[in-house]
Amino acid sequence: MKKRYLGIFLIVISIVILSACGEKSEEDVVEKLSDTLEEMDGYKAEAEMTMKTGQEEQRFTIDIWHQKEDYYRVKLGSQEDDKGSQIILKNEDGVFVLTPALERSFKFQSEWPENSSQPYLYHSLVKDILDDEEASFEATETHYAFKTKTNYQNNTNLPYQQILFDKKTFYPTAVQVLDVDDKAVVEVQFHAFDTAVSFESDDFAMEKNMETNSDAPTFSSNEEEVFTVLHPLYTAGAEAVDRKEMELDNGKRVILTYGGEKDFTLVQEMRTDVPTLMTPEAVNGEIVNLGFTIGALTDDTLHWNHEGIDYTLASDSLTKEELIEVAQSVQGQEIK
Secondary structure, X not given: OHHHHHHHHHHHHHHHHHHHHOOOOHHHHHHHHHHHHHHOOEEEEEEEEEEOOOOOOEEEEEXXXXXXXXEEEEEEEEOOOHHHOEEEEEEOOEEEEEEHHHOEEEEEOOOOOOOXXXXXXXXXXXHHHHHOOOOEEEEOOOEEXXXXXXXXXXXXXXXXXXXXXXXXXXXXXXXXXXXXXXXXXXXXEEEEEEOOOOOOOOOOOHHHHOOOOOOOOOOOOOOOOOOOOEOOOOOOOOEEEEEEEEEXXXXXXXXXXXXXXXXXXXXXXXEOOOOOOOOOEEEOOEEEEOOOOEEEEOOOEEEXXXXXXXXXXXXXXXXXXXXXXXXXXXXXXXXX
């Protein structure tokens, strides 16, 4: 009898030891991610983002700085041309979008980044996992993988995301944002993630981040500018019905009108002499990443700047999702 109990005891001990040496459970990994986030004073990360929302893939570099509790600096730049780089900045004064090469800045009345999923921010990825009780989990040889719901208030066409965390560090290595057919529309690849960082006192100040490298190309009002008028590839069923051109004292404005079951107006404006503003322009809207640039979205208007041209898309019949989709399709297509 004693031998029997001893045998059972040894079996139990073996099971406990094997469990301790085995894979972490989903609960263990989620707890570790939460602890890592809580213990982190800040980080700097480098990533590449690919967006497949148009005819051609758009690739961008992303430099992410975060300092606990609520300081963020996200620089988005094109791999082909860095002069149009933009910076999303959050500090004690609010949320800003900066375009240093244009010497333009906007202040948003926004709860960014808390109001939406952000595939390149560590805390947003962890939050989405914690908020999704139905998130799926898998452990591979090198990564912990989660598939979660997203929180894109203005785009229900991107309902899920797949997130990979390194098994050793618990830092993100890759994110895929998926459409309703489970196809990756946005991909983020992290190339560096460092938590042993320190920041200068003015690293998150607007003034410092508006400074540009004197050797870097900038938009100049003295250069001969070519105003290429663009039109959307996606029109939500509307058709082009009118085009008006207006010469301004310091530039040109083109107004494109589309009509049908749904209608909208697209205004494109180039100014040869844009005054430098000492204070940022106030924007009552939400920050929207269009891929090639950052936009400001209200209920019926979407405004953005790309390569020195101001765009305003307005409609009382398009949904916010449709406004975004139309705006994303404007990029890169010339009117014939």
